[in-house]
Amino acid sequence: MSNSLTLAPAPRSEAAEQVRGEVREFLAAELAAGTFQTHVDTWLSGVDPEFSRKLGERGWLGMTWPKRYGGHERSAMERYAVTEELLAAGAPVAAHWIADRQSGPNLLRYGTEAQRQEILPRIAAGECYFVIGMSEPDSGSDLASIRTKAARNEAGDWVVNGAKVWTSNAHASHYAITLVRTSPLDPSHRHAGMSQLLVDLSLPGITVNPIRILDGGHHFNEVVFEDVVIPADMLLGEEGNGWHQVTAELAFERSGPERFLSTYPLVAEFARRVADSDDPAALATLGRLSARLLALRQLSLRIAAALDRGELPDIPAALVKDVGTTFEGDVIEEIRRVVDVTPSLDSPDPLGRALAEAQLHAPGYTLRGGTNEILRGIVARGLGLR
């Protein structure tokens, strides 16, 4: 098989197991104190700034970043253990998730010293939140077709016009790393002429309009820019290098355990039901789902290890996200086949509630962060087919 798809096995990390234990202890105490309840897909829907600050205080945000920027210089394997524990517990991690996962690393890679000094310590403290400014009303999978435009004014600042959509939790966030056209579209070089801007969402001319998802939850927004003046020093990276930067950012966006653990709280609830029954079919279903999950963990750990080696494994990340998000949705159907339970957000049965949450969020799993069709296209490239 092509080497671009496969990664070396992850070495076992004692440090990761150590921090895993600490996180587990913290989560048990928080659950016991009732500061949060377990839910499905909380990295989208569980906004809780106080919880995010607690993680920051414990050094579990910005874990891999240099200490001079508020980071903790720990390995990607340790960060993996922390994020995985938070997701498995269904903890409210949405407020800081994007900032910690991809915006911070993006700033570290491409930001100016001033940008890093100003923002990274606040992300690591769990106080500064980001949204992804990529998709637009007319640009989804075809990201290069974006129309949001930034033009320089006489002062050299950027004037932005356009709109971004699916900006998760923009109403509760501080910045959007926004992909804009800084030169007109050249049909023969579609990926040229784009740049990333670091946009303060409190600036005049920005309107945030809510878009409700299937369960009525408000996570998505449309962010509209009308003659928004962005200071010149808020350009992220190089003018015209936006496509390259966004590709690197997507490698971080696609590579984590949230791409197979979004519905883990449903699996955990199912396990409680299986333990109380003597149905061999349900036991086998738990076994089958667990085997898939264990394989995904190994793939995801390999990606963390590759990040520790300084690689940016975008093709393996696309593959893992495809397989992982398919699993997230399959969990629902596999459980339904062996358990007699009615899904409802109002169910007195916690399994019925978890099933309802998972079901109403399900269309998103295989769309967000790049549809599985786009991801399979990337994998096909890794196979040498295109």
Place this chain on the structure above:
Amino acid sequence: MSDQDLVVETVRDILTSHEPFVLTPDRRWDAGLWATLAEAGLTGVGLPESSGGSGGELADAVAIVATLARGAAAVPVAEQLLVAGPALLAADLSLPSPEEPLTFAVADAVTVHPVDNGDGPGRFTVNGTVTDLAWAGVAQHVAVLAPAPAGLDGALLAVIDASRLEATDAFNLAGEPRGSLVLDQAPASGALLTEAQAGEVRARFALARAVQLAAALEQVLAWTVQYAGERHQFGRALGKFQAIQMELAEMAGEVTAVAALTDAAVQALDRGAADVVLAAAAAKVRAGAAVEVVARLAHQVHGAIGFTQEHRLHHLTRRLWSWRDEGGSELAWARVLGAGLLAEGPDGLWPTLTRVV
């Protein structure tokens, strides 16, 4: 070049002059290939020289088994190197000569009786039928995992000389011999195992099949990608069609997931992890699940020619369809895994998942 690369290269070289063929009752294994492998010492790799093996690590034996699986080689090497050989040694039983094929079976339907004919302890007679025996009629020696003699707990691992026993004709979907052996007062040397030790022997068998499945799945993907590049329709290679690309990418996802988990389970075995049975169960179940997708899509992309014995594809897809339910069925291992993950109660599920591999 690492030792494993060298071993793989050696096996590949040998395989170039031993192409897979359609197995029939008259030609039920590749005796010539076995003789060449045995002569090169490759049928004793991973087994210590002090016990008559060729030395080397578990990883070397796994690499040999995987390479032979990719080549659809009809020889009992997986059974010998990964299951029967190490199980006999772990139980302090002596190893038959690695040049004589040795296989393994879980034989729940036989009864064993200790005998003392003056040879000292460890001698038994075995009665009953060993069913679904891999390489029945081919292997000269059979290691069986049988219920312990009456009144004793655990299980008995016994090695039987099968060279003069008649096996029934039964074959798996690939034509590999899977007949029965009727044992009537068959003499055996054996050792009692605890239930936990017996579980580990069963897990070795499952993991051996998982290693073969993982390797064959990779090869089927490689063949299918190659075919999609060579076959032209509508003026284009099949692989240029987005519909075909989606199918190949789905196959790649399955193959990669299986490889990662199987590697991890092999490492768990190598370091003597406490949860090796669950690791092997997971690898076996995951590999079996991938067969459904990979074999189906491989045949879909190959079209009608892949549905014939003229094309090579069936050598591996028929094996995949069989191996996924050998060494313990996929269903049985799914239950073992489910039960094992709940052993500490449902709140222990996540801690156990993060510990198994």
